[in-house]
Amino acid sequence: MSPFTGSAPRTEGWQHLRLTVDDGVATVTLDRPAKLNALTFGAYADLRDLLAELSRERAVRALVLGGEGRGFCSGGDVDEIIGATLAMDTAQLLDFNRMTGQVVRAIRECPFPVIAAVHGVAAGAGAVLALAADFRIADPTARFAFLFTRVGLSGGDMGAAYLLPRVVGLGHATRLLMLGDPVHAAEAERIGLLSEVTEEGGATARAAELARRLADGPALAHAQTKALLTAELDMPLAASVELDAATQALLMNGEDYAEFHAAFTEKRPPKWRGR
Numbered sequence: 001m002s003p004f005t006g007s008a009p010r011t012e013g014w015q016h017l018r019l020t021v022d023d024g025v026a027t028v029t030l031d032r033p034a035k036l037n038a039l040t041f042g043a044y045a046d047l048r049d050l051l052a053e054l055s056r057e058r059a060v061r062a063l064v065l066g067g068e069g070r071g072f073c074s075g076g077d078v079d080e081i082i083g084a085t086l087a088m089d090t091a092q093l094l095d096f097n098r099m100t101g102q103v104v105r106a107i108r109e110c111p112f113p114v115i116a117a118v119h120g121v122a123a124g125a126g127a128v129l130a131l132a133a134d135f136r137i138a139d140p141t142a143r144f145a146f147l148f149t150r151v152g153l154s155g156g157d158m159g160a161a162y163l164l165p166r167v168v169g170l171g172h173a174t175r176l177l178m179l180g181d182p183v184h185a186a187e188a189e190r191i192g193l194l195s196e197v198t199e200e201g202g203a204t205a206r207a208a209e210l211a212r213r214l215a216d217g218p219a220l221a222h223a224q225t226k227a228l229l230t231a232e233l234d235m236p237l238a239a240s241v242e243l244d245a246a247t248q249a250l251l252m253n254g255e256d257y258a259e260f261h262a263a264f265t266e267k268r269p270p271k272w273r274g275r
Helices: 040-057 077-083 092-110 125-132 162-170 170-179 185-190 205-217 219-233 237-252 255-266
Strands: 015-021 025-030 062-067 116-117 121-123 137-138 143-145
Touching: 015 040, 015 125, 025 040, 025 205, 040 077, 040 092, 062 125, 062 205, 092 125, 092 219, 116 125, 116 205, 116 219, 125 143, 125 162, 137 185, 137 205, 162 170, 237 255
Parallel strands: 025 062, 062 116, 116 137, 121 143
Antiparallel strands: 015 025
């Protein structure tokens, strides 16, 4: 993501979510607890634009995405989105669906790790938001459901048919996307959908702890690792190892690599600068 901006000013307040930033760790909270944080058109657009702004500013080194209240996110709001889309023409529907996909791309392409802290329901688009994150930390109340076929749409929504087989394998992905059945935390961990299961109520704190560890580490190395993981999903081996070689050569010319050697020689912890 380029750090260069045009004339548009920085957004000072976000209407459809809460944002805090503390020493390189951003916490983004979906904040419609009465509706299980169901997404609206504005919420999608805010997530898309927020991730772009944070990526350009380069002040954030890790991000936690969570939901207020009883659940993570119940997906698109039935009244405000599904009802409204019935009155849209094809061009408008394409614009909307492209926007939801842009949110997923923004999560995958931002230059910092994203950690989903999941409790309660993560359904439909909410499940895909968690899927797009680099880490998924959940407590035992978490349950995932890719509900798109249940409303008569393709299970391959927002990149789910691309991402999910790469996380859990084609067999599990087919079952989850085709049937839309809920997957509770224990099974989600077993099939590889979750990075970690905490004690009940512990997902947010554990996600914050992981975010702090990542933010205090070598941010440029993390950013390049994330970029390679995404870019190399569809590359042949020869192209992947060449991209790895070029990336390592650039990082070996960076400050953090020299700092590691100095710290090792002086028998002290490295002072990472993300450069």
